[in-house]
């Protein structure tokens with residue numbers, strides 16, 4: 001006996017998916033609809049599939065045109081998903097107001113899609129009340145690498161990365177401080193020890209020559225490109241582009257620096273990091289928060305929840321400014337995230353230093 005449709009629908013709602021817009025073009029112009037039934041099928045030849053309801057205009061238009069394109073939606077494009085699902089009742093032209101690019105097959109794709117595929121229909125199989133279209137991919141691009149839009153339990157969503165298992169620290173420690181040894185033993189990096197090739201990205205000298213980076217990596221040196229003012233809302237596109245460029249250059253890590261003068265809002269930290277984590281791959285993201293306050297701790301939590309596990313912090317008594325080591329260790333203990341040393345080690349050291357000053 002077949003499963004009843006309410007149970008079936010609620011079970012399907014538990015399966016999270018990405019969201020795309022399937023488009024085609026025929027003698028009467030372009031047509032598009034939202035779909036979550038996209039799937040990859042074959043690597044060689046490259047093939048993908050999408051299942052369209054037999055009753056939908058999109059289905060007959062795709063079949064007649066013999067071609068379709070897929071635009072993957074980004075986390076900020078739920079309104080486009082809604083519109084191409086026919087959920088904006090007042091909209092007559094689904095395409096109006098967005099930028100489109102025409103693919104070699106003549107189908108429109110979103111200019112700022114996370115990625116797109118251009119396909120020629122290779123097969124169309126019956127699939128109950130849907131048709132399974134298998135397309136041979138003839139062209140593909142990733143115009144705006146970033147976090148994807150998701151659909152789950154009939155709701156739009158975004159990736160929320162789990163907390164990291166552990167944090168990796170680079171610590172500014174005062175010269176001669178015994179805490180430095182405890183940190184080294186725990187696997188933290190003491191910044192004064194050197195051993196890393198660090199450079200500011202976007203400084204007056206621009207980016208280092210690729211051969212310098214190759215040589216440093218061959219010598220076993222960790223290469224870190226630092227992006228200044230990374231959470232300034234007016235610099236978002238530039239920061240993301242720089243993260244992508246540093247990754248392409250071969251950096252092991254990309255450090256995002258908070259401005260010393262303008263505190264970053266948690267919302268902006270989330271916006272930047274969610275996309276920067278994707279752009280930076282395979283490099284890891286490192287974050288240096290400037291503030292010694294509660295907002296900096298909230299931002300550290302947001303960073304961890306956005307997939308960041310590497311932080312630059314400042315030990316007690318260090319002349320450098322930034323997020324205090326003890327605060328981050330305390331936060332990670334509360335979150336059950338592993339850390340190189342215990343918060344108590346730092347608290348003890350801070351009180352030793354306070355006594356020395358008295």
Ligand SMILES: Cc1cc2nc3c(=O)[nH]c(=O)nc-3n(C[C@H](O)[C@H](O)[C@H](O)COP(=O)(O)O)c2cc1C
Pocket residue numbers: 019032033034035036037038051052053056057058059081082084085086151
């Ligand atoms: C997130 C989401 C995913 C969808 N996925 C599909 C799908 O994979 N196949 C399908 O036939 N309809 C799907 N739909 C419904 C279509 O987008 C909707 O019926 C649309 O109006 C069809 O366009 P048309 O009537 O112009 O053909 C989806 C809707 C939403 C909101």
